[in-house]
Amino acid sequence: MTSITILPLQTEVSSRGHTPSVPRRLIHRPRAWGLIQMTLMACLIVLVWPVQLGGKSTLTVVAGNSMEPTYLLGDAVITWKEAPHIGDVVLFRLPEGEFGAGKLVIHRLIGGDGSGWITQGDNRSGPDTWTISDDDILGVAKFQVPHSGRLLELVKSWLFIAALAVLAVATIVWPDKDERSHSAALSREIR
Numbered sequence: 001m002t003s004i005t006i007l008p009l010q011t012e013v014s015s016r017g018h019t020p021s022v023p024r025r026l027i028h029r030p031r032a033w034g035l036i037q038m039t040l041m042a043c044l045i046v047l048v049w050p051v052q053l054g055g056k057s058t059l060t061v062v063a064g065n066s067m068e069p070t071y072l073l074g075d076a077v078i079t080w081k082e083a084p085h086i087g088d089v090v091l092f093r094l095p096e097g098e099f100g101a102g103k104l105v106i107h108r109l110i111g112g113d114g115s116g117w118i119t120q121g122d123n124r125s126g127p128d129t130w131t132i133s134d135d136d137i138l139g140v141a142k143f144q145v146p147h148s149g150r151l152l153e154l155v156k157s158w159l160f161i162a163a164l165a166v167l168a169v170a171t172i173v174w175p176d177k178d179e180r181s182h183s184a185a186l187s188r189e190i191r
Helices: 024-028 032-048 149-156 158-173 177-190
Strands: 057-061 076-080 089-093 104-113 116-120 137-145
Touching: 032 158, 057 137, 057 149, 076 089, 076 149, 089 116, 149 158
Parallel strands: none
Antiparallel strands: 057 076, 076 137, 089 104, 089 137, 104 116
């Protein structure tokens, strides 16, 4: 008959005489790469957190030619929620009662004020037929990434953000080389 001896896991005892329940490296020295990933993830979330969910920005992919040559089909435009001024390119939702109500449009403000803005696409000969208010405006265009609409649409997806979060957490929690070699030594002792 063969007997198997199970050795208790070795634990570190602190100077105060108690055994920590969380691995020491998670408390004292998180991995630098994990911290960098978490920081980048937080920045990415803040950058693309949409106005519709209480954020300050909106990522929009240009789907037409009304803003050429400023924005081309497939360009990604990041807008920031702030007070608009005449001359700004803004992202807005078509007001109720207009054809296509609720649709997002990105055009330039050419006149008016907060109670009634007049818009026009840079590739159009005349102003738009609708008038929008400050409530309709989701943000002022701040940044353009040419021809990157599909890639940035992926970044906006909740699935991508969740995958990045899982990757960042796994990088921090994954055992480091010393812990793996210690586990391997224990398993050899058990055999």
